[in-house]
Every structure is written in C-alpha cells, then in structure tokens.
Amino acid sequence: MTDLLNAVRRYADAHANPLGMAQTPIPGLFLVRATARSELMHAVSRPMVCLVVQGSKQVTMGLQEFAFAAGDSLLITADVPIVSQITRASTAAPYYSLVLELDLAIIAALAVEMKAVLVGDDAPVRVDPTDAEVAEAALRLLRLLERPSSLPVLKDQLLREMHYWLLAGRHGSAIRRLGWPDGHVQRVARAVAVLRADYAQRIPVERLASAAGMSPSSFHQHFRAVTSLSPLQFQKQLRLIEARRLMLMEDMTASHAAFQVGYESVSQFTREYGRLYGAPPVRDIEQARSKARSAA
Structure with missing residues (x-):
C-alpha cells in the first residue's frame, strides 16, 4: 500500500484539477486528492x-452509512444515488x-471464463479491506502512466487483470x-x-420498462430494489445534480439552470433543490464558493 500511495500521490499532485480530480489516459480510471474535509457531495x-x-471518507445511501479509510475499498455495483464526504484530509496528509x-463487458467475459455462479443477493454498496492482488494490479496500472509509450500495448491487459482480481476476491x-x-441489475x-x-x-x-425488457409493474419493483428510488425520483436527482454543476462550474443563474435541466417551474425547482441540498440554489452556491475560497 505504501508503493501504491506514492504512485497515486505523484500523479494526483501533478495532474489534479481545482476540484481535486486527476483524469488519466486509462478509460474509467481517475485519482482524487483533497487537502481539507469536503462538503457533502451528492x-x-x-x-x-x-x-x-x-x-x-464517508458515503451514505438511503439510511445506510459506510465509513472507510486507507487500506479499504468502496464497491458500488449499481447506478445508485449517494451522498459522500471526505472526513479526514489536511495539507500535511491529503486524502488520496x-x-x-x-x-x-470485461466482467461478463471473465465471469464466463471463470465459470462464476451467482450466490445470494448482494447489496449495491459495500466496504471491505482492499485485497493485496487488487492493490498490486492498481499499482501496475499507475506505473504505466509514467511510461506513456507502453499504454497502447499493456493498458487493456492490466485493466482485465484488475477486474479479474476484483472478481476473484x-x-x-x-x-x-x-x-x-x-x-435485474443489467436490465x-x-x-x-x-x-x-x-x-x-x-x-x-x-x-424505460421496454429498455429493461420488463412489464411496467415489474420494472418499478426491480428499479427501486436496485437503485432505492423510483424512476421519477432518480430522474429528479439527475436533474438537480446537473443544475448544481451548471451553477457552480459554469456560473449559470438558477432560473437558467432549472430550464436547462428540464424544469418548467422555477419555484418547483427551488423547492426540490432545497430539499436535496438543504438550502435554496442561490444561498447554496454562495456557501459552496465561500468554502472554496476559504480552502484556497
């Protein structure tokens, strides 16, 4: 884990954007860096x-809370709404x-080759200690970033290996x-x-039911079982999360953001935004920007 920490630190310190996200050339792989406790993030x-x-860090899904720290892995196996917060980070010891x-596609192919069978009904969010093989595969992936010429040759192979160890662990x-x-999860x-x-x-x-290959009544039941929300509630969260991003990152007004994400009534948008974020749009964005300035 020490070698993995050093590799994550080198890349994240050099490439993290103002929000602490460091994208990599490997699809789906990114690093996170924070030097202070974060606000709640939906x-x-x-x-x-x-x-x-x-x-x-701490993650909440519905009424369940998951706390995890260095040496732990958070696994999410469905599209689910979560609220997360980095709980321990400092300039001297950043969160990474x-x-x-x-x-x-990789999981489906490996499951066939490994002759995997389904056992039990696993929850969509869980926290466990990181398997040593997973940490080693992650370290090899990060070392590729320091040798860009090797990425086209070895990237796919190492991504497959990491998925293998996740499946085997x-x-x-x-x-x-x-x-x-x-x-049901795939549908x-x-x-x-x-x-x-x-x-x-x-x-x-x-x-939506047609896309899932289910009857409407069966679809409602399985959608809520997987995501913890109804389809309408799920869509509403997508809209509100995108509206907040537009206001915070693109300096869009609340009314413009509301119409951009599909609301026909600004008052309805303001009410639902306040229920999710605990404050009306303008005040919430002002508070977020003030915290960002203080952290800077």
Whole structure:
C-alpha cells in the first residue's frame, strides 16, 4: 500500500484539477486528492471501485452509512444515488484515492471464463479491506502512466487483470451480477442509460420498462430494489445534480439552470433543490464558493 500511495500521490499532485480530480489516459480510471474535509457531495454513482490510500471518507445511501479509510475499498455495483464526504484530509496528509469505473463487458467475459455462479443477493454498496492482488494490479496500472509509450500495448491487459482480481476476491460475488446479461441489475442499467441520456425530457415509464425488457409493474419493483428510488425520483436527482454543476462550474443563474435541466417551474425547482441540498440554489452556491475560497 505504501508503493501504491506514492504512485497515486505523484500523479494526483501533478495532474489534479481545482476540484481535486486527476483524469488519466486509462478509460474509467481517475485519482482524487483533497487537502481539507469536503462538503457533502451528492451524486448518482456508476458501478465502480474506490481504493482509499490515505485519509478517510464517508458515503451514505438511503439510511445506510459506510465509513472507510486507507487500506479499504468502496464497491458500488449499481447506478445508485449517494451522498459522500471526505472526513479526514489536511495539507500535511491529503486524502488520496484511486477510482476505477467497472467495465461490464470485461466482467461478463471473465465471469464466463471463470465459470462464476451467482450466490445470494448482494447489496449495491459495500466496504471491505482492499485485497493485496487488487492493490498490486492498481499499482501496475499507475506505473504505466509514467511510461506513456507502453499504454497502447499493456493498458487493456492490466485493466482485465484488475477486474479479474476484483472478481476473484472478496468483492467477487457482488461484481458477478454486473456480468449477467439478463440479470435485474443489467436490465435496470439499460433503463438508467436512457435516463442519463434524456434526463431533461419527459420519459414515459413504458419506454424505460421496454429498455429493461420488463412489464411496467415489474420494472418499478426491480428499479427501486436496485437503485432505492423510483424512476421519477432518480430522474429528479439527475436533474438537480446537473443544475448544481451548471451553477457552480459554469456560473449559470438558477432560473437558467432549472430550464436547462428540464424544469418548467422555477419555484418547483427551488423547492426540490432545497430539499436535496438543504438550502435554496442561490444561498447554496454562495456557501459552496465561500468554502472554496476559504480552502484556497
């Protein structure tokens, strides 16, 4: 873990943007760096694994809270709404983590080769100690970044290896469900893809059920079981999260952002925004910018 921390630190310190995100040339792989405790961050997460190598973080999904620190991995195996907060970070000892979005095609192929079987009904969010093999595979991926000429040759092979060790390790039973083409998680994921693409539009539930290959009543049941929300609630969170990004990052007014993400009423947008973020849009954005200035 010490070698992995040093590799994450080198790349993140050199490439992190003002929000602490360091994108890499490897698809789905990015690093996170923070030098102070963060505000609460709302997101609808994609399936991914997060390896914390320094500091600590807390994630809430519904009524469940997950705290994890250096040496732990957070696994998310469905598109679910989460609230996260970096809880331990400082200038002397920043928070560092490595995040990899899971590749469903790689998982499906490996599950067949490994003759994997489904066991139990795994929760979509879980925290466990990081397996040594996963940490070693992550370290080899990061070392590729220091030799760009090797990326085209070795990137795919090492991504496959990391997915293999995730499947073979303590996270395996939960990850296998992502590789089952006709499983409920995969079917709901197809409907989620429609919601992510057209979140600003009115989407009939029949269209979503059709994308999932289910009847409307069955779709509602399985969608809530996987994501913890109804399709309408899920779409609403996508809209509000994108509206906040537009106001914070692109300096858009609240009314402009509301219409941009599909709201027809600014007052309705303000009410629903306040319920999610705890303050109306203008005050919330002012507070976020003030915290950013203080941290800077």
